Amino acid sequence: MRLQSVARGRLSGRLVFALLRLVTGRDVPDIIKVRYYRPRFFGKPFFKLAQAVMRGPSPWTIGERELFAAFVSARNSCQFCATTHEAVASDVLDPSITAAVLTDWRTAGVDDRVRATLGLLEKLTLTPDEVGPAEVRAVLDAGVSAEAIRDAIEVCALFNTINRVADGLDFALPTTADRAFNTRVLLRVGYR
C-alpha cells in the first residue's frame, strides 16, 4: 500500500481492523483498508454497486461473473484482483477451466456464449475505442441475450475501476491461505 494514511486507517477504521484481526487471525487486506477509509467517498457506494453487479439477479451465474472478473483483471495485469477472483471462480466452476480461460480463452473448454462474451470483454478492456456494434453482434449471434451482455459489461466496468485502484495503490498480494479465506468470505458474505 503506497498511501500510509490509508494503510493506517482513521480511528473508526482502526477499530474495525483490530476487530477483524481478532476474529480472523489475519492481516487486514488492502482492499478492506480502502473500503473503510473515508467510506462515504468511495468504499461504501462502490461495494454496494459491486454487491449488486456480482451477486444480484443476472442471467450469469455467480461463478461466471467471477470468471469475467478474473479475466478482466488478468487482461489489466492486475495480479491482486486476478488471483483473488480466479480463486473464487475456481471454487464454484471447474478450476482447470478457469485456469484455461486465463491462459487462452479462445481454446478454453467453455461454451460458445461464455467464449464470445470473453472476446468482447477483452476488447472492451484493452482497446475500447475499437468496440462497436459488430463486436456486440458477434456475441448476440452466439446466443447471448442483450440482458446478459449488459450484465457482462457491468462486470467489466466494475473491474476496470477496481483493478486501477489496486495497482495504483499497490495492494499487497494475498498468500495462498489468505486467498482461500477471502474466497470463503466472498462466496458467503459477498461484497457487503
Next chain:
Amino acid sequence: MRPLAEAPATVSIESRYPRLRKKLRYAVLDAPATADAALRRAAYDGEDLAEPLSGYVETMRRYAYRVQDRDIERLHNARYSDDQVLEVTVAAALGAGDARLRVGLAALNEALR
C-alpha cells in the same frame, strides 16, 4: 397516455443499476473532499491536468500496473496529500471503468437497432 408517435422506436438498454452508479459518481466526483471537484473531474475525464498529475493519471488510465512508488513520491513532493492522491486515483480509475460502460452499452444499443 403518451401519443404513439412520441414513443421511442426501440427500447434503450441502460445500466442495470443507474442509481447506484450515480451515487458512486457523486461521492467520488462532486461531494466535498480534499481535492477540488474540478481536479477530480479532470482525473475522471483524463484531461486538463498539469504535471505531475497528468502523467500519473495517464498511466492510471492506460496501464495502472506500471505505476511505481516514485510516481506517488512525485505527487507527494508536489504537496499533494495522501487523501488527495487517493481521490485522484479513485477518480481516474472510475473514469476508466465508466468509459468502458458507456462504450459497451452504446455498442449494444446500436447492435439492437
